[in-house]
Amino acid sequence: MRVLSGIQPSGSLHLGNYFGMMQKMIAYQRQEELFCFIANYHAQTSLSDGKVLARGTLEAAANFLALGLDPEKSVFWVQSDVPEVQELTWLLSNFTPMGLLERCHSYKDKVAQGIKPNHGLFAYPVLMTADILLYQSETVPVGKDQKQHLEVARDIAIKFNNEYGDIFTIPEPDIDDNVATIPGLDGRKMSKSYGNTIDLFLDDKPLRKQVMRIVTAPIAVEEPKDPDACNVYKIYRLFLNKEEDEALRARYAAGGLGFGEVKQELFEKIRDTFAPYTERRKELLADPDEIRRILAAGAERARAFAWKTLRKVRKKTGLVY
Ligand code: ATP
Numbered sequence: 113m114r115v116l117s118g119i120q121p122s123g124s125l126h127l128g129n130y131f132g133m134m135q136k137m138i139a140y141q142r143q144e145e146l147f148c149f150i151a152n153y154h155a156q157t158s159l160s161d162g163k164v165l166a167r168g169t170l171e172a173a174a175n176f177l178a179l180g181l182d183p184e185k186s187v188f189w190v191q192s193d194v195p196e197v198q199e200l201t202w203l204l205s206n207f208t209p210m211g212l213l214e215r216c217h218s219y220k221d222k223v224a225q226g227i228k229p230n231h232g233l234f235a236y237p238v239l240m241t242a243d244i245l246l247y248q249s250e251t252v253p254v255g256k257d258q259k260q261h262l263e264v265a266r267d268i269a270i271k272f273n274n275e276y277g278d279i280f281t282i283p284e285p286d287i288d289d290n291v292a293t294i295p296g297l298d299g300r301k302m303s304k305s306y307g308n309t310i311d312l313f314l315d316d317k318p319l320r321k322q323v324m325r326i327v328t329a330p331i332a333v334e335e336p337k338d339p340d341a342c343n344v345y346k347i348y349r350l351f352l353n354k355e356e357d358e359a360l361r362a363r364y365a366a367g368g369l370g371f372g373e374v375k376q377e378l379f380e381k382i383r384d385t386f387a388p389y390t391e392r393r394k395e396l397l398a399d400p401d402e403i404r405r406i407l408a409a410g411a412e413r414a415r416a417f418a419w420k421t422l423r424k425v426r427k428k429t430g431l432v433y
């Protein structure tokens with residue numbers, strides 16, 4: 113099975129990205145054909161500082177490698193190193209009804225938040241569709257926030273195939289219910305653009321500070337509490353096995369559990385879980401040329417797959433004369 117997914121290098125990696133998509137994706141490399149990329153074109157819809165984007169791209173690559181992505185067992189590259197994806201975006205644009213994009217929640221949410229919409233933000237799902245279709249992906253592991261974009265990709269692929277024959281594989285989303293939407297500090301979806309994240313690779317002090325900022329209800333320590341209504345629990349449970357989860361739920365129900373106490377435990381859990389990866393990430397970032405070498409080799413492999421598709425599409429659409 114061919115699995116593809118990407119992440120924007122638009123800010124620090126957070127628990128939502130990790131549990132929503134990365135953890136599962138990295139596990140796929142053992143049995144499946146994994147395509148994994150850094151979506152730097154996409155990040156440009158929210159980031160204009162070139163230096164920040166360039167640095168973020170190296171860091172995003174280091175994140176994946178530190179967490180165990182093996183560039184030998186997967187195809188791992190930076191989106192803009194295979195610029196052919198932009199040509200496919202254009203070709204797909206002609207099969208993308210305006211209404212399809214106008215209905216996208218992600219676009220509407222950003223506009224509602226006061227972001228001035230431009231064409232890049234509007235066309236974001238078409239570029240994402242091109243990423244998916246260019247590599248003939250069968251499955252796309254994502255968080256629930258990307259579900260609608262996957263439907264857009266399917267719609268466009270079907271429309272295109274109806275016109276030209278079976279060119280594209282129709283992709284399926286791969287979303288796990290229990291990690292579909294990881295809540296952030298304020299209970300909304302954890303998101304780089306909402307500034308409500310808990311980040312993976314922080315020093316102790318700023319990490320503890322983030323955890324302590326998780327919003328909780330004003331309930332006295334001695335009162336019993338409902339874990340399912342608690343943001344601390346909703347994040348903590350991601351780290352627990354079944355028995356540990358039941359034990360924590362029992363402590364909530366019994367009363368006498370303070371939010372400060374449980375936040376401190378959560379902080380220690382996050383720190384201990386990611387400490388080895390943090391070290392590895394530092395080592396990787398100390399040698400950026402090695403990261404560049406890995407990414408260049410990945411781009412070369414990705415490009416060979418891309419051309420297999422693009423050649424067919426160019427021919428069908430009349431660009432080969
Ligand atoms: P932005 O706010 O800039 O969109 P983001 O935090 O949503 O950033 P992305 O790079 O857009 O991060 O997403 C990378 C992947 O992580 C996607 O597959 C997305 O579905 C997933 N993801 C992001 N946030 C969450 C979350 N809170 N819960 C589950 N999955 C998430």
Ligand code: MG
Nearest residue numbers: 120257303304
């Ligand atoms: Mg997002």
